[in-house]
Amino acid sequence: MSEPVSETVGKPVSETVSETGHGLFSDRPRSPWADVLRQFRSHGGAVAGVVILGLLVLAVVVGPFLWRLDPAFIAPKATDMFKMRNLAPSLAHPFGTDQLGRDQLARMLAGGRVSLAVGFVAMLISLFIGTTVGVLAGYVRWLDGPLMRLTDLFLALPLLPLLLVMVMLFRDALASVLGPEAGAFLLIVGAIGLTSWMQAARIVRGDVLALKEREFVLAARSIGTPPHLIVLHHILPNVISPIMVAATLGFASAIITESALSFLGLGFPPDFPTWGRLLFEGVEYMQADPNRVLFPGVAISLTVLSINYIGDGLRDALDPRLRRR
């Protein structure tokens, strides 16, 4: 940035403008996304997070096509099956095998798809509900009481009985329409999303209440900006930080909750691998075979950690005050 300026010292300003056509000194409006990207790239942790998460996603999306062992394959003859059980990592089975002789790598790859998808979709659902409830409660005065009491209600509800009821009511209906796996997926992301939005809602409401009284919102009202545009342009961009934090935390807890649900038999069918289920199955064998918990544990930790860093970098990049020119 300093180079063109030092070259043109002494020249009239107008020439400088025309030379650095779309640079810092341009009078054309420019999209701030280039700045956002630049700031994001300068955040080392965020870039590492993107790379690691990208690799994980790539692995679970492309991996099953390269590593063609069936994650559910159990040797049909009992003697073969016994020989295949609990193998240590080898070339044939890089991550070893489980107590039924199934290939752990194939199970990790298949399970990762589900876990990442569940985490992502459940996070989106809970963010959407949480942000909507928070903004409405904070911005529309007469909705504040009812919505916050609803939030308190959800916070006070014992989660497991609620989930049990949801599963009892909807599992068979959804399974008959969408098949057992898609049905379970929808049920689980729905259940997790519906029971994890409260924190986000409370944080967002608090921020909206404070923002609503700021003078720039008053200024927007005096301009005549309709309420939905005030929320969209003035409120939401300024509550992005807590939303980001809630999102990264929500992703992690969604993956963990899914595994807990599956463990209780409320989630996916028992033979259906997810990272959380692999972790729980491995706990029994942890003493004999630490790899059983190590691999899914590391995968979950890496995902959560990289998402946390991405969220951190995004939050910084989206704040013009932190962005360097």
Next chain:
Amino acid sequence: MLDHAIPEDLVTVEGLTMHFPIHAGVFRRRVGAVRAVDGVSFSIARGETLGLVGESGCGKSTVGRALLRLCEPTAGRVVIDGEDVTTLDAARLRAKRPAMQMVFQDPQASLNPRMTLKQIIAEPLNVHTGWDTDRKLARVRELMEAVGLDRRFVNRFPHEFSGGQRQRVGIARALALNPKFVVCDEPIAALDVSIQAQIVNLLEDLQERSGLTYLFISHDLSMVRHIADRVAVMYLGRIAELSPREALFARPLHPYAEALLSAVPRADPSRAAGRRRIVLKGDVPSAARMPPGCNFSTRCPRAFDRCRTEIPRLAEVEPGRQVACHLFDPTKPAAG
């Protein structure tokens, strides 16, 4: 009271009242009200600047906001350019907004930190015009030049500017739709003294160029003396005196205006030495528990019995000068 049918008046305010209810107890019963603004009436002619002065908490900002209906007044009429703003429905109020705009006190707080200058200044254009991007950009540049901002700043964010520059952005935004009436709510209170003069001069220039009408709210008496044509002195939600600038500063009539103006520092030491400084005793009463008669009666050095029982009306006591004080009651000329 002036005849509000006279077309020269752009803004006519009659009995503007703004009470904020106080709720208390388990059942949130209404136990009283903060009388922030209590029956304020005035009018502003086209192209005129009315200064509104008073100490902190006397309701001047609330008057400004109620005028633009940024808060719903409890009672009263606000006629701006022939239309009663207080009764307009949401759609017609929005259509009316371009004619009346506001410049805010704190330029830091009144600009969205996540918007670029272009987005901030173009917001009124987005809401009220169907212009295409190029035309809006041209207007934004025109406005930036009008308020003395470099047009190359379009992509900058508010935090990259000094207070004075930010206030210029706020002014550009207020002027984007060619308003007729601008409420300046202490536009210079948050600025350095050297910058204050620049902003006031800018406001005067813009007024001259586009025939704006200002309500200039301030507690800075010398600035008001500089910019205002007429000055309204407010005390505890009511107007104490409304007079032409020169007359008021030369000879304030209302005892409160007299005390207030005696506090203005004079640059000339010889005159400063001879002046009489009126120091009021006691504190301003709470706006939630107003004294029964004249709201200034608790501190007025010249109060008599009638002041403590009867609320004085704002009445014309000399040509062009309105005072709300029993001392100047035209029906019973007691003192002068």
